[in-house]
Amino acid sequence: MFENLQERLGKTLKNISGRGRLTEDNIKDTLREVRMAFLEADVALPVVREFVKQVKERAVGVEVTKSLSPGQVFIKIVREELEKAMGEANEELSLNAQPPAVVMMAGLQGAGKTTSVGKLAKFLKERKKKSVLVVSADVYRPAAIKQLETLATEVDVEFFPSDISQKPVDIATAAISHAKKKFIDVVLVDTAGRLHVDSDMMDEIKALHHAINPIETLFVVDAMTGQDAANTAKAFDEALPLTGVILTKTDGDARGGAALSIRHITGKPIKFMGVGERTDALEPFHPDRIASRILGMGDVLSLIEEVEMKVDKEQAAKVAQKVFKGDGFTLDDFADQLKQMKNMGGMMSMLDKLPGMQNIPDAVKGQMGDKTFIQMEAIISSMTKKERARPEIIKGSRKKRIAAGSGTQVQEINKLLKQFTQMQKMMKKMKGKGGMQKMMRGMKGMLPPGMMGGGGPKF
Structure with a gap:
């Protein structure tokens, strides 16, 4: 989510962050760009006006005139106002x-209501x-x-039949x-959805x-409907005392207009966001972390929480122990690492939460999707x-057999073996004193420019 807004704001704020001082004139130009970025992201006009006015x-x-680094203070203000627009905490x-405790779920048909009941359970x-009971x-x-x-x-x-x-x-x-x-x-009570808001539906859900x-x-509500999501939420809020919102399909929404509009228009907090089809693809909505993501600062806290929950620590410890002992890193270990990453929503889901990831070229992103993982x-x-155990024995005829068995081409087998060899070399560097630093230096040479410096994560 927010790819378009992130890209546009990134360019705009980069221009102002290096300025020695801020004047009303250069703020005016930047704010015009911010305003356009929000409108293109399908943020509701009243929200855009209020945001620009506050910034x-x-x-x-006084905040800027007394600062030693006005450009950075400006970005700090933008970040704080983004948080405020989405609910602060x-x-x-x-x-x-x-x-x-009874939780009732409401919404239009096709918004992902029933799936969200399962995820929330x-x-x-x-x-x-x-302990949870679900009923339709x-x-x-x-x-x-x-x-x-x-x-x-x-x-x-538990499911209650109906x-x-x-x-x-x-x-x-x-x-x-x-x-x-x-x-x-x-x-958790799942209710009937309709294709649009109508009086019969509202009467039934009120009763x-x-x-x-x-x-x-x-x-x-479906994030991909943009500011319409906020307007539909408002119509429901007028009929029902809503306590919060679940924003679904955020992984398919590049704009982010719904997330920035809902709180302002309804006054109700976004409590969760759906980030994929899997039953564990539901995340608590943290406005401060989302604001960081929008500004390209990453969301390391969410990444740490995900690692804590989804990584098999025992298996990871076994691999680490094996490597430190010098027993080598095999293709079985590599497959385990791929499974762990898949459990966390894939490589792109992880990279999206790291600072500076908007600098990765699209061609590189294309090599990190779920399809690549499944193929590997x-x-x-x-x-x-x-x-x-011994990939060096994989030559011509073996490669053809593996390609036929996996529905791939020999070129893909070569590519995987090359990536594995690079990873093996990195793992060898982990042995002995200062191993982690050596490995990170080796990794830096394998990644695209901008990922390990100039705004990217530092090691």
Whole structure:
């Protein structure tokens, strides 16, 4: 998300960051560019006006005139105003209620509501250690009920059955009653979506809300609809007392207009964002971290949290121990590393959270996608145990066999073996004193310009 805005703002703010002092004139030019960047990102006009007004008031005031580095202070102001526009801090779900805490999900059809119920159930179970029951009150789409049942099985939470002959209020109240008897912590209620906001839908969802009195009413909205997402959220907020928003499909949204518009237009916080199709692709929304990403400063905190949750530390420790002992780094170890990265959403998901990553050329980004990872795994899986342990024996006829088995070309086998050899050399440098520094220096030569310096991560 925010690729377009990040690129445009990056160029604009770079021009001002080196200035010795700021005048109303050069701020005016920069703010015009910032305004255009926001409008192109499909941010709602009232939000753009307010943002530009606040930055201008602060930038031409005391804060800048007293600063030793006015350009940097200007960027700091932009960052703080971005945070303010999106809500300043992450607002967690309020689940401090007599169990079960009832969470109702609302939204238009196709926004990813049912999928978000499954993701949220997994989040609450694994990260908040809550017992969860999910129920579908969508009596218009039998497929939605079946989809939720499948998701409940996948994330290992309890599913309360329902069918299209029942009334939504009866389904939800029966599920809550069942949860009380079983001492379940949280009930997630999925509701019916429509193709657009209509009075019948609103009347039905109001009645359901009144009957179950949820502690949280979350509006699920597609980020790719831009500022329309904020307008739809406002229409729902006028009918229901929304407590927060889940922004879905942010991985497919290069603009970011919805994230910057929703809080201002509805007054409601974005609590989560969906960052992919997997059931673990739901992240708490941290405005400060998102502001850093927009300005190309990365989001190292989220990356650390992801590593903590998703990396198999035991396996990583085994590989490290093996390397330090000098036992070598094999293709099996390489395959394990690929799996770990895939668990974290792939290489691009990780790189997006590092500072300076907007400098990576598109050609390089294209080599880091999920498709490349899947292909590499397929190639290694097509090798024999002996070949994985001793890749130097992989010559002409073996390469042809591996290519046929993995559905790839011999060139791809050569490319993988070359990358593996480079990684092996780096691992050898880790042995002995100062090994990590040596490895990082070696790695610097393998990466594109700008990634290990000039705004990129430093080692």
